[in-house]
Amino acid sequence: MGRKGAAFPKGLRGTGDGPSGKILFHPQWPLGLRGTALAATVLALLGVVAFGVIREATTTGREAAPALSRPVAAPPPRPAWTRAEEAYIKALWPIHGEVERSAVRLSLGKIFYKTGELKKADLKTRADAALASYRRAEERLRALQPPLSLAASHDEYLAAVRLFQQAALEVLKMFDDGDDGHLLAAYPLSQEGTDKIREVGVKFWQDEFPPH
Amino acid sequence: MRPKLMGLLAAVGVVAIAGGLFGGSALGAAEPEQNNLVPPQTLPQGFESTGELLRDQEEATNAPLYSAWLVESSRFINVASGSFMPDRAFIPGSTDPKHNLPFFDFPANVGIIKGKDGTITLYDSGWKQLEYIFDWNTSCCWWDLPNQMKSIGLDPAAVTRIVIGHGHWDHAGQLDSFPNAVLYVQAEELRQIDFFIDYPIAFNDGHIRAVNTVDPLTNTQIGPPQQACARSPVCGYPPQTVAEIEGKVLAGKAKIVDGRFRVAAGLIIHPAFRGHTYGSQLLQVHTPAGELVFGSDTYSSWEGIRDWNVANIQQTDTIQQFLAYEKCYVLTSNSASFNNCLAAHERLSYSDDYPITKNWWTITNGNCSRAAELILANAEKTHVPANVTTGSTTISLPGVTPPIVAPWRVDSVVCKDTISTVPPHSISP
Numbered sequence: 001m002g003r004k005g006a007a008f009p010k011g012l013r014g015t016g017d018g019p020s021g022k023i024l025f026h027p028q029w030p031l032g033l034r035g036t037a038l039a040a041t042v043l044a045l046l047g048v049v050a051f052g053v054i055r056e057a058t059t060t061g062r063e064a065a066p067a068l069s070r071p072v073a074a075p076p077p078r079p080a081w082t083r084a085e086e087a088y089i090k091a092l093w094p095i096h097g098e099v100e101r102s103a104v105r106l107s108l109g110k111i112f113y114k115t116g117e118l119k120k121a122d123l124k125t126r127a128d129a130a131l132a133s134y135r136r137a138e139e140r141l142r143a144l145q146p147p148l149s150l151a152a153s154h155d156e157y158l159a160a161v162r163l164f165q166q167a168a169l170e171v172l173k174m175f176d177d178g179d180d181g182h183l184l185a186a187y188p189l190s191q192e193g194t195d196k197i198r199e200v201g202v203k204f205w206q207d208e209f210p211p212h
Numbered sequence: 213m214r215p216k217l218m219g220l221l222a223a224v225g226v227v228a229i230a231g232g233l234f235g236g237s238a239l240g241a242a243e244p245e246q247n248n249l250v251p252p253q254t255l256p257q258g259f260e261s262t263g264e265l266l267r268d269q270e271e272a273t274n275a276p277l278y279s280a281w282l283v284e285s286s287r288f289i290n291v292a293s294g295s296f297m298p299d300r301a302f303i304p305g306s307t308d309p310k311h312n313l314p315f316f317d318f319p320a321n322v323g324i325i326k327g328k329d330g331t332i333t334l335y336d337s338g339w340k341q342l343e344y345i346f347d348w349n350t351s352c353c354w355w356d357l358p359n360q361m362k363s364i365g366l367d368p369a370a371v372t373r374i375v376i377g378h379g380h381w382d383h384a385g386q387l388d389s390f391p392n393a394v395l396y397v398q399a400e401e402l403r404q405i406d407f408f409i410d411y412p413i414a415f416n417d418g419h420i421r422a423v424n425t426v427d428p429l430t431n432t433q434i435g436p437p438q439q440a441c442a443r444s445p446v447c448g449y450p451p452q453t454v455a456e457i458e459g460k461v462l463a464g465k466a467k468i469v470d471g472r473f474r475v476a477a478g479l480i481i482h483p484a485f486r487g488h489t490y491g492s493q494l495l496q497v498h499t500p501a502g503e504l505v506f507g508s509d510t511y512s513s514w515e516g517i518r519d520w521n522v523a524n525i526q527q528t529d530t531i532q533q534f535l536a537y538e539k540c541y542v543l544t545s546n547s548a549s550f551n552n553c554l555a556a557h558e559r560l561s562y563s564d565d566y567p568i569t570k571n572w573w574t575i576t577n578g579n580c581s582r583a584a585e586l587i588l589a590n591a592e593k594t595h596v597p598a599n600v601t602t603g604s605t606t607i608s609l610p611g612v613t614p615p616i617v618a619p620w621r622v623d624s625v626v627c628k629d630t631i632s633t634v635p636p637h638s639i640s641p
Contacts, residue, residue, distance in 0.1 A: 081429070086429055089428055089429060090428050090429060092428075093424065093428035094424070096423075096424070097423050097424035100423040100424075100450070100451050101409050101410070101422075101423055103451035103454075103455070104405065104409050104422070104423075104449065104451050104454050105406070105409055105410070107451065107454045107455050107457075107458040108402060108405060108406045108409075108454065108458075110458055110461070110462065111402060111457065111458050111461045111468075112402070112406075114461050114462065115399070115461070115468050117399070183462055184462050184463075187455075187458065187459055187462055190455060190458075191452075191455045191456075191459060193451075194450070194451040194452040194454075194455040195452055197451065197452075198341075198450050198451070198452040201450075202341065204428075205426050205428065205431055206431060207425075207426050207431045207432075208423070208424070208425050208426050208447075208450075209381060209425070209447060209448055209449075209450050210447075210448075211288070211320075211339075211380070211381075211382035211448070212380065212382075212445060212448060212509070212524065212526040
């Protein structure tokens with residue numbers, strides 16, 4: 001079927017049979033002791049340099065890139081974050097993780113509930129946990145003081161967390177009145193929330209979800 | 213005459229019974245043996261015997277035929293070759309064609325499959341994250357799938373099914389652009405996300421993570437304890453993408469399948485669990501050229517399938533990727549073999565070098581994205597421009613003034629470098 005065996009470059013095979021050994025041992029050595037020492041030093045230095053160059057070149061070529069799609073050409077330069085911005089981004093990071101986990105857990109809970117893989121009571125557990133998590137996230141967000149340059153992103157994130165809370169509350173109504181229609185009513189809210197946190201997230205942590 | 217006829221009928225009957233007994237039992241006898249060869253740690257619903265695959269191939273011969281196209285949703289630029297295919301790693305100074313390319317450019321392909329009744333099935337739904345593509349990744353050539361389809365003469369409103377090879381955001385990205393389509397996704401794909409979202413991170417601060425996968429300030433993806441799941445396939449599911457799948461389920465527009473599944477006559481889902489992600493799936497399509505097998509990231513590279521090389525090093529299980537290659541070999545064994553395996557990221561796509569994509573052209577108003585007509589059926593007229601080898605079209609995005617005209621088969625690098633532009637999008641850091 002045209003499948004080919006793995007080809008190994010010839011250069012990687014053993015080289016013990018090569019003629020190089022003979023060339024190195026000249027029968028009439030023309031240099032004296034000092035000359036030999038000097039030549040040996042120069043050769044050693046050249047060897048170190050050559051080793052370094054080859055190693056650098058080959059490891060650069062062979063090493064797996066940190067991300068499948070990471071380009072060699074640098075992305076458009078972005079001004080470095082200020083200290084205040086860095087502090088804010090770092091503080092938002094764990095909040096972001098908790099919000100993401102809760103959003104995915106509840107989404108999957110709704111999917112599994114609809115497909116019969118999750119009991120109604122277990123969905124309630126997920127919805128309760130998500131709501132508590134979103135409320136906690138809002139409190140933590142409110143405690144942050146974003147620099148002016150990131151105020152819009154902060155507001156966007158806060159709005160997203162509130163949408164998630166509304167969505168979770170909407171889901172929880174189905175346990176009061178038994179109407180699964182609340183899942184559908186909640187969906188646009190949580191969907192908008194996921195759009196917002198993705199937009200903010202990709203601004204701060206563009207490689208969080210690398211393509212692959 | 214009559215006794216002779218009776219004798220002939222009796223003889224035919226005996227042959228038919230013998231054929232039924234021995235022919236049928238031969239296939240039947242092979243199956244238990246095959247089933248004994250289930251690889252370890254394989255879910256029963258994820259396993260397909262060679263006998264089953266051959267039967268799928270045989271039964272497809274009586275199925276309706278489909279036409280098929282491929283479109284490029286976007287293009288990765290300058291991917292280090294060794295980070296995509298270890299067997300193709302660049303060796304400085306090498307003249308070996310397997311090792312003399314430092315970087316690959318390759319597309320993210322979407323399959324478009326049209327039945328006799330005019331309805332369309334998509335295999336994967338392309339990218340959506342323009343911020344990532346254009347602001348960070350220096351990728352190129354994205355244009356939205358419904359408009360790409362219109363430009364090549366296919367009706368996006370006719371899309372009734374979307375089979376996603378897996379649920380990563382760069383392959384399941386435009387689900388909400390097709391509100392009437394039913395989504396087909398494996399239950400194992402969803403179970404995987406559910407498991408890894410809560411994977412314990414107590415050990416060395418966590419080796420595998422589904423979220424929070426980079427250093428918050430440098431964005432580097434490095435090993436533990438600095439939180440790096442980014443080298444594994446479990447971190448490709450942002451809440452936004454999972455929400456889109458949820459939207460399909462809540463709207464009654466999703467079919468959560470569990471292993472093999474017949475979507476329609478001539479369209480069969482084959483599980484490729486762990487071939488890329490835990491719930492990866494292939495799609496067998498019956499066409500006049502035999503069976504086509506679409507593989508998304510399980511078939512990241514057609515060259516990999518041809519040369520028996522692992523492709524896309526972020527596979528859950530490389531053995532499963534090779535077993536998925538084998539499925540394509542079996543299903544296409546009575547036609548063009550590996551030439552009928554459709555890869556999501558084949559660098560040779562849209563060229564004679566990947567023969568099934570040789571009928572290609574640059575999509576009108578498509579930002580340098582490309583399309584290929586794979587095969588036609590049911591008297592479908594060709595969508596390849598009549599003057600594809602000599603003519604030109606508007607290649608630039610709508611609204612670019614003056615519109616940029618270029619040959620239908622403009623050099624892809626020239627197009628990327630001189631014509632492709634950044635579509636409007638919401639975040640511009």
